[in-house]
Amino acid sequence: xxxxxxxxxxxxxxxxxxxxxxxxxxxxxxxxxxxxxxxxxxxxxxxxxxxxxxxxxxxxxxxxxxxxxxxxxxxxxxxxxxxxxxxxxxxxxxxxxxxxxxxxxxxxxxxxxxxxxxxxxxxxxxxxxxxxxxxxxxxxxxxxxxxxxxxxxxxxxxxxxxxxxxxxxxxxxxxxxxxxxxxxxxxxxxxxxxxxxxxxxxxxxxxxxxxxxxxxxxxxxxxxxxxxxxxxxxxxxxxxxxxxxxxxxxxxxxxxxxxxxxxxxxxxxxxxxxxxxxxxxxxxxxxxxxxxxxxxxxxxxxxxxx
Numbered sequence: 001x002x003x004x005x006x007x008x009x010x011x012x013x014x015x016x017x018x019x020x021x022x023x024x025x026x027x028x029x030x031x032x033x034x035x036x037x038x039x040x041x042x043x044x045x046x047x048x049x050x051x052x053x054x055x056x057x058x059x060x061x062x063x064x065x066x067x068x069x070x071x072x073x074x075x076x077x078x079x080x081x082x083x084x085x086x087x088x089x090x091x092x093x094x095x096x097x098x099x100x101x102x103x104x105x106x107x108x109x110x111x112x113x114x115x116x117x118x119x120x121x122x123x124x125x126x127x128x129x130x131x132x133x134x135x136x137x138x139x140x141x142x143x144x145x146x147x148x149x150x151x152x153x154x155x156x157x158x159x160x161x162x163x164x165x166x167x168x169x170x171x172x173x174x175x176x177x178x179x180x181x182x183x184x185x186x187x188x189x190x191x192x193x194x195x196x197x198x199x200x201x202x203x204x205x206x207x208x209x210x211x212x213x214x215x216x217x218x219x220x221x222x223x224x225x226x227x228x229x230x231x232x233x234x235x236x237x238x239x240x241x242x243x244x245x246x247x248x249x250x251x252x253x254x255x256x257x258x259x260x261x262x263x264x265x266x267x268x269x270x271x272x273x274x275x276x277x278x279x280x281x282x283x284x285x286x287x288x289x290x291x292x293x294x295x296x297x298x299x300x301x302x303x304x305x306x
Contacts, residue, residue, distance in 0.1 A: 002043035002285045005265055007077075008167025009209040010144055012113055014046040014077045016260055017282055018213060020271035021047055024061055025054020027273055032065035038275040040071065042282040048213070048269050049107070050081035050118055051099050059106035067108070078107065079114035079168075081148055083121060091121035096132035104141060114168055115142040117158075120150050126161035133162060146170070146210075152199035155210070169205055170213045171198075173266070175236060175255050175301045176220035176227040182303065189306050206264050213267045214259055218252060227301075228252055239300040243293060249283040256284035258297050 004013045019039045024032050039045070049059050059080065066073075082099035083091050100115060115136065117129070136142040146168025147155060159166055173180060180202040186194035205212050220227045227233045228240070228251055240251035247254065259268045272278050289297075299305065 002282050004043070004045070005211065005267065007114070007267075008144070008146070008165065008211045010165075010167050012077060012144060012167075014113075014267065015044045016265075016267055016285065017042075017044050017256065018046040018048050018267050018269045019044055019278070020215070020269040021049045021058045021062055022053045022271055023058075023273050025057035027061060029061055029064035029068055031273070032061050033068040035273060035275050035278070036062075036065055036071065037069060038278055040075070042279060043285075044278075044282065045075065046077040046079070046267070048079055049103070050084075050116075051103055052081070052084045052118065056102070056106050059103060063106060063108040073109060077113045078109060079116060079146075080107070080112055081116040081118040081170075083118040089119050089121040089123075091117055091124040091129055093128035093132040096129065097135065100132075100136055100141060111140055112142050114144045114146055116146045116148050116168060116170060117150075118148050120147075120154050124158075126158050129158060130161045130163070133164065137164060144168075148215075150201075152201050152204035155204070155208075159208075166210060168213055169201070169210050170215050170269070171201065172216050172219075172222075173212070173214040173259065174217045174219065174227075175240075175258055175297055176233060177216065178298065178301065178303060181298070186306050191306075193303065202264060211267060212264055213269055215269050217259060217268045217270060218255055228255065233301065236297070236300040236302075239297055243287075243289070243297070247283075247287050249287065250280045252277070252281050253283040254287060254289075254297075256281055257287035257289055258294060260284055261289040261294050 002015045002017045007014045080103045144167050146166050148170035182193040183196040218226045240254045243254045244251045256268050
């Protein structure tokens with residue numbers, strides 16, 4: 001069974017593996033219901049949405065799928081995101097409020113467990129965000145708040161205006177996208193890996209007890225594809241396959257175990273719509289990588305320790 005953590009030090013008990021719902025918009029409610037049931041069977045109780053996914057269709061089909069089953073709303077953790085618009089970002093109070101209301105309507109729910117700001121908006125006024133969050137929290141429509149793809153100072157600046165702690169930061173991270181680890185391992189080195197592009201966001205989130213949720217956990221580049229069985233990553237796949245064989249599981253599970261092994265206690269968002277594949281990946285929870293194995297995977301992805 002997939003273990004649960006308390007997100008960002010809150011009382012919300014959420015699974016270490018999250019079912020990402022970006023690609024379910026074109027699935028039938030029956031298929032998504034099967035996926036939800038399989039998730040819960042595995043101990044995965046957390047479902048990640050965004051108003052952007054499928055133009056809202058992903059949230060709509062999720063609600064229809066929930067209606068087909070016997071799952072109670074309080075048995076799952078629902079989160080969604082807003083802020084990405086066609087050609088621009090919008091974290092104004094008006095947009096946050098409108099998006100939240102539409103998300104709740106599409107999901108057929110009275111509340112979200114967590115509501116995230118999807119991307120940084122350089123035109124953001126934190127006082128407007130605070131006003132929107134205040135109304136959503138006071139009305140009981142959102143329990144907790146977080147961000148996505150923000151660096152340390154962006155979070156710190158926003159948090160300075162908020163009466164509630166931000167508990168989540170979603171960031172791209174996986175064996176083939178290791179920037180927030182690279183800079184910490186290559187401090188004071190005149191090399192590409194030593195460039196700090198995100199304000200030591202990994203250490204910052206650990207210090208502030210903000211849970212990192214990893215997106216594109218099995219991808220390389222920016223949605224360029226998975227690194228599993230990819231000829232661009234022969235050494236990485238060789239190591240993952242060996243570790244998978246030793247643990248009687250799959251390379252995908254080994255790759256997710258690599259994320260879960262980090263002491264930051266991250267949550268890995270998994271975007272598969274295949275129930276059987278989800279079951280295989282969930283086996284990551286029973287894999288206990290050694291320190292040596294963790295660094296072996298890191299180096300097999302093309303990283304060089306100083």
